[in-house]
Amino acid sequence: MKYFLLLSIIFFVLYQSGNGCMKFKLDTTCECPDILKHYDKIKEETIPVIKKGGCKMSITCATHTNTNFLFPLYTNRGEILRPDDMMENSAYVGAADAVQFSDEAYEAPPGPPIDIISYFGVLCDGGVWYVSKYPTGIGYNMKNLTLKYIGTNGEFDGKKARIARFSCKPLA
Numbered sequence: 615m616k617y618f619l620l621l622s623i624i625f626f627v628l629y630q631s632g633n634g635c636m637k638f639k640l641d642t643t644c645e646c647p648d649i650l651k652h653y654d655k656i657k658e659e660t661i662p663v664i665k666k667g668g669c670k671m672s673i674t675c676a677t678h679t680n681t682n683f684l685f686p687l688y689t690n691r692g693e694i695l696r697p698d699d700m701m702e703n704s705a706y707v708g709a710a711d712a713v714q715f716s717d718e719a720y721e722a723p724p725g726p727p728i729d730i731i732s733y734f735g736v737l738c739d740g741g742v743w744y745v746s747k748y749p750t751g752i753g754y755n756m757k758n759l760t761l762k763y764i765g766t767n768g769e770f771d772g773k774k775a776r777i778a779r780f781s782c783k784p785l786a
């Protein structure tokens with residue numbers, strides 16, 4: 615009985631320190647591929663990735679419209695469905711931007727540092743990387759090419775979108 619309790623405590627602690635990627639395991643491998651394979655280098659920049667074991671890490675970027683995650687939206691699968699007024703093209707890309715896009719935002723200097731992993735709720739599930747937080751909503755092009763943001767009230771937070779690419783505006 616004593617040992618059962620001890621084991622329970624150990625497993626509980628291991629479970630708590632898990633990250634959704636590899637609960638109950640002690641090794642520090644992550645079942646997801648290196649997230650940098652999704653990284654869209656703007657000018658061959660290297661970005662500060664701090665590994666914390668397993669799928670846990672932090673990546674520090676500037677708060678800027680060029681710090682963003684892109685993901686495909688489908689009409690019939692995924693936790694976030696494609697909006698009806700979305701532009702028809704081959705990609706159907708939605709964006710989670712640290713700052714909503716505008717010409718001024720694009721030209722703006724880098725803002726304060728953010729850890730994009732926590733800021734966008736980046737997580738690994740079943741060997742796939744997802745975002746799950748949309749701080750400025752989800753941006754997409756409408757049929758008339760106008761950019762639109764939906765879910766700016768956080769209504770999509772907690773829903774997963776499979777990461778296609780991400781960009782990181784370096785700190786000033």
Ligand SMILES: *[C@@H]1O[C@H](CO)[C@@H](O)[C@H](O)[C@H]1NC(C)=O
Pocket residue numbers: 756758760
């Ligand atoms: C595109 O459509 C939206 C919604 O129908 C409208 O608000 C916007 O003004 C349109 N933009 C252009 C450039 O026509």
